Amino acid sequence: MFELTLDDHLAIQHTTRQLLPLRSSVLAISFIALFVALITSYDSWRSGNVVRFVLVVVATVALCALATVVLIKPARALLRAMYRRRLVKNGGAGVPVEAWVDQEGIRFTANGQTLSCPWPSLRAIEEENGTFYFWMSKTWAHVWPDRIFASAEERQHFRDYILKWSGRPIASPPVLARLGAGGRANLPD
DSSP: EOOOOOOHHHHHHSSSSSSHHHHHHHHHHHHHHHHHHHHHHHHHHHHHTHHHHHHHHHHHHHHHHHHHHHHHHHHHHHHHHHHHHHHTTTTTOEEEEEEEESSEEEEEEEEEEEEEGGGEEEEEEEEETEEEEESSSSOEEEOOOOOOOHHHHHHHHHHHHHHHHHOOOOOOEEEESHHHHHHHHHHHO
């Protein structure tokens, strides 16, 4: 028995567990700041004050990029808290999960509901750093986090049984998990 956490859900839904990557965030905010600065200082350009125009644009972009770097940690914490609260409210995180794997397939029970998936109906089985992803469809997987295994030996026994019972290889590194929900939605059925 184990509980799924926010990071378990993020590993399935997004291409990274980090909701706001630093580089992408700084580039996006800088790009927005560039356009805002160009629009607001257009009068300087029209009046022929090119030096002031360039200084305002460069300063605006630099200050916004710096503010993004400074504020990224609180913004990440806020997004994670909002996402975690939504998952807990909807019963997706912090709920005890009982899971079984045998010759027939994978079964798990959460919130009083049991889901069974025979081995042939699984789309894929992936593993990353000891975490197993059992893909029931291209957008939904059941995660067995690495923290539920007591040792590397226990994890290896689990891996051996999965290979034996499913009759298919375990993809490592994962392909579907790294595409994110948006990337997997475009995959053919």
